[in-house]
Amino acid sequence: MSVYVDDAITVWRGRRWAHLMADTLGELHAMAARLGMPRRAFQDKRSGAHYDVSEDLRADALRLGAIAISRHRDREQVRAIIRIARSQWSGLDAGAS
Template identity: 65%
Template sequence: MTVYVDDAVWPWRGARWAHLMADTLDELHAFAQRLGIPRRAFQNKASGAHYDVDTAMRERAIALGAVAISRHRDRDLVHAVIANAKAQGRGERP
Protein backbone atom coordinates (compact mmCIF):
# COMPACT_ATOMS: atom_id res chain seq x y z
CA MET A 1 0.00 0.00 0.00
CA THR A 2 1.18 3.47 -0.81
CA VAL A 3 0.50 7.09 0.11
CA TYR A 4 0.92 9.65 -2.67
CA VAL A 5 1.26 13.41 -2.75
CA ASP A 6 0.87 15.27 -6.01
CA ASP A 7 2.48 18.52 -7.11
CA ALA A 8 1.84 21.55 -4.94
CA VAL A 9 0.20 23.54 -7.69
CA TRP A 10 -3.13 24.79 -6.36
CA PRO A 11 -2.91 28.40 -5.13
CA TRP A 12 -5.14 29.24 -2.16
CA ARG A 13 -4.80 31.71 0.70
CA GLY A 14 -1.31 32.73 -0.30
CA ALA A 15 0.10 29.20 -0.41
CA ARG A 16 0.48 26.33 -2.87
CA TRP A 17 -1.46 23.17 -2.06
CA ALA A 18 -1.20 19.51 -3.01
CA HIS A 19 -3.39 16.44 -2.50
CA LEU A 20 -2.47 13.60 -0.15
CA MET A 21 -4.05 10.35 -1.41
CA ALA A 22 -3.50 6.64 -0.74
CA ASP A 23 -4.32 3.17 -1.96
CA THR A 24 -6.72 2.73 0.97
CA LEU A 25 -8.64 5.12 3.20
CA ASP A 26 -7.23 3.50 6.35
CA GLU A 27 -3.71 4.16 5.17
CA LEU A 28 -4.62 7.72 4.15
CA HIS A 29 -6.10 8.54 7.56
CA ALA A 30 -3.18 6.96 9.44
CA PHE A 31 -0.64 8.90 7.39
CA ALA A 32 -2.54 12.17 7.81
CA GLN A 33 -2.56 11.57 11.56
CA ARG A 34 1.24 11.13 11.49
CA LEU A 35 1.45 14.52 9.76
CA GLY A 36 -0.76 16.08 12.43
CA ILE A 37 -3.67 16.72 10.09
CA PRO A 38 -7.01 16.54 11.92
CA ARG A 39 -9.60 14.08 10.60
CA ARG A 40 -12.03 16.97 10.06
CA ALA A 41 -9.73 18.12 7.21
CA PHE A 42 -10.50 14.94 5.22
CA GLN A 43 -12.22 15.68 1.95
CA ASN A 44 -14.43 12.77 0.97
CA LYS A 45 -15.77 14.03 -2.31
CA ALA A 46 -16.72 12.47 -5.60
CA SER A 47 -13.76 14.43 -6.99
CA GLY A 48 -11.48 12.29 -4.85
CA ALA A 49 -10.89 11.29 -1.24
CA HIS A 50 -7.89 13.30 -0.05
CA TYR A 51 -6.33 15.71 2.39
CA ASP A 52 -4.99 19.08 1.24
CA VAL A 53 -1.39 19.78 2.27
CA ASP A 54 0.65 22.93 1.80
CA THR A 55 4.16 22.91 0.35
CA ALA A 56 5.90 22.47 3.71
CA MET A 57 3.61 19.61 4.74
CA ARG A 58 4.11 18.03 1.30
CA GLU A 59 7.85 17.94 1.96
CA ARG A 60 7.27 16.38 5.40
CA ALA A 61 4.99 13.77 3.81
CA ILE A 62 7.71 12.86 1.32
CA ALA A 63 10.26 12.64 4.14
CA LEU A 64 7.90 10.22 5.94
CA GLY A 65 7.64 7.99 2.86
CA ALA A 66 4.86 9.39 0.69
CA VAL A 67 5.52 8.96 -3.02
CA ALA A 68 5.75 12.27 -4.87
CA ILE A 69 3.83 12.15 -8.13
CA SER A 70 3.86 14.76 -10.86
CA ARG A 71 1.07 15.53 -13.26
CA HIS A 72 3.80 16.28 -15.80
CA ARG A 73 6.13 13.27 -15.37
CA ASP A 74 3.84 10.51 -14.06
CA ARG A 75 0.65 11.04 -16.02
CA ASP A 76 -0.53 7.40 -16.06
CA LEU A 77 0.20 6.90 -12.36
CA VAL A 78 -1.46 10.21 -11.44
CA HIS A 79 -4.57 9.24 -13.41
CA ALA A 80 -4.70 5.86 -11.66
CA VAL A 81 -4.24 7.40 -8.20
CA ILE A 82 -6.91 10.02 -8.86
CA ALA A 83 -9.31 7.39 -10.25
CA ASN A 84 -8.83 5.37 -7.06
CA ALA A 85 -9.38 8.48 -4.89
CA LYS A 86 -12.58 9.27 -6.82
CA ALA A 87 -13.85 5.73 -6.30
CA GLN A 88 -13.07 6.04 -2.58
CA GLY A 89 -14.96 9.36 -2.51
CA ARG A 90 -17.98 7.62 -3.98
CA GLY A 91 -17.66 4.80 -1.45
CA GLU A 92 -16.66 2.20 -4.03
CA ARG A 93 -13.33 1.26 -2.43
CA PRO A 94 -12.00 1.00 1.14
Protein backbone atom coordinates in the same frame (compact mmCIF):
# COMPACT_ATOMS: atom_id res chain seq x y z
CA MET B 1 -0.05 -0.15 -0.60
CA SER B 2 1.10 3.44 -0.79
CA VAL B 3 0.45 7.07 0.01
CA TYR B 4 1.03 9.67 -2.71
CA VAL B 5 1.44 13.42 -2.83
CA ASP B 6 1.12 15.24 -6.12
CA ASP B 7 2.92 18.25 -7.50
CA ALA B 8 -0.30 20.12 -8.21
CA ILE B 9 0.84 23.06 -6.15
CA THR B 10 -2.19 25.34 -6.27
CA VAL B 11 -2.16 28.81 -4.76
CA TRP B 12 -5.05 29.45 -2.38
CA ARG B 13 -5.23 32.14 0.27
CA GLY B 14 -1.60 33.04 -0.29
CA ARG B 15 -0.26 29.50 0.27
CA ARG B 16 0.64 26.65 -2.05
CA TRP B 17 -1.30 23.36 -1.75
CA ALA B 18 -1.03 19.81 -3.09
CA HIS B 19 -3.14 16.62 -2.71
CA LEU B 20 -2.41 13.68 -0.42
CA MET B 21 -4.02 10.44 -1.69
CA ALA B 22 -3.53 6.74 -0.96
CA ASP B 23 -4.36 3.24 -2.10
CA THR B 24 -6.64 2.84 0.94
CA LEU B 25 -8.48 5.23 3.22
CA GLY B 26 -6.75 3.65 6.21
CA GLU B 27 -3.34 4.56 4.81
CA LEU B 28 -4.54 8.03 3.89
CA HIS B 29 -5.91 8.79 7.35
CA ALA B 30 -2.84 7.28 9.04
CA MET B 31 -0.48 9.52 7.07
CA ALA B 32 -2.64 12.57 7.74
CA ALA B 33 -2.54 11.75 11.46
CA ARG B 34 1.26 11.42 11.33
CA LEU B 35 1.33 14.86 9.72
CA GLY B 36 -0.81 16.23 12.57
CA MET B 37 -3.81 16.90 10.37
CA PRO B 38 -7.27 16.73 11.94
CA ARG B 39 -9.77 14.29 10.45
CA ARG B 40 -12.05 17.22 9.62
CA ALA B 41 -9.48 18.23 6.96
CA PHE B 42 -10.38 15.09 4.97
CA GLN B 43 -11.88 15.91 1.58
CA ASP B 44 -14.56 13.28 0.88
CA LYS B 45 -15.15 14.43 -2.69
CA ARG B 46 -16.67 12.86 -5.78
CA SER B 47 -13.50 14.01 -7.57
CA GLY B 48 -11.43 11.88 -5.18
CA ALA B 49 -10.85 11.29 -1.49
CA HIS B 50 -7.84 13.33 -0.37
CA TYR B 51 -6.33 15.80 2.03
CA ASP B 52 -5.10 19.19 0.86
CA VAL B 53 -1.54 19.71 2.14
CA SER B 54 0.56 22.84 2.23
CA GLU B 55 4.04 22.88 0.70
CA ASP B 56 5.53 22.29 4.14
CA LEU B 57 3.25 19.33 4.87
CA ARG B 58 3.99 17.96 1.40
CA ALA B 59 7.70 17.96 2.25
CA ASP B 60 6.95 16.29 5.61
CA ALA B 61 4.81 13.62 3.90
CA LEU B 62 7.68 12.84 1.51
CA ARG B 63 10.07 12.51 4.47
CA LEU B 64 7.59 10.09 6.07
CA GLY B 65 7.52 7.89 2.98
CA ALA B 66 4.83 9.29 0.70
CA ILE B 67 5.57 8.86 -2.98
CA ALA B 68 5.88 12.01 -5.08
CA ILE B 69 3.81 11.90 -8.24
CA SER B 70 3.87 14.43 -11.03
CA ARG B 71 0.86 15.37 -13.09
CA HIS B 72 3.37 16.39 -15.77
CA ARG B 73 5.66 13.33 -15.87
CA ASP B 74 3.59 10.45 -14.44
CA ARG B 75 0.26 11.04 -16.15
CA GLU B 76 -0.88 7.41 -16.32
CA GLN B 77 0.11 6.75 -12.72
CA VAL B 78 -1.67 9.91 -11.56
CA ARG B 79 -4.82 8.92 -13.48
CA ALA B 80 -4.76 5.50 -11.82
CA ILE B 81 -4.34 7.03 -8.35
CA ILE B 82 -7.17 9.49 -9.01
CA ARG B 83 -9.42 6.57 -10.09
CA ILE B 84 -8.66 4.90 -6.74
CA ALA B 85 -9.33 8.16 -4.85
CA ARG B 86 -12.66 8.58 -6.68
CA SER B 87 -13.67 5.06 -5.74
CA GLN B 88 -13.09 5.96 -2.07
CA TRP B 89 -15.72 8.73 -2.10
CA SER B 90 -18.46 7.85 0.37
CA GLY B 91 -21.19 8.76 -2.10
CA LEU B 92 -22.74 11.10 0.42
CA ASP B 93 -23.92 14.49 -0.73
CA ALA B 94 -21.61 17.11 0.76
CA GLY B 95 -24.63 19.30 1.50
CA ALA B 96 -26.51 16.59 3.42
CA SER B 97 -26.46 16.72 7.19
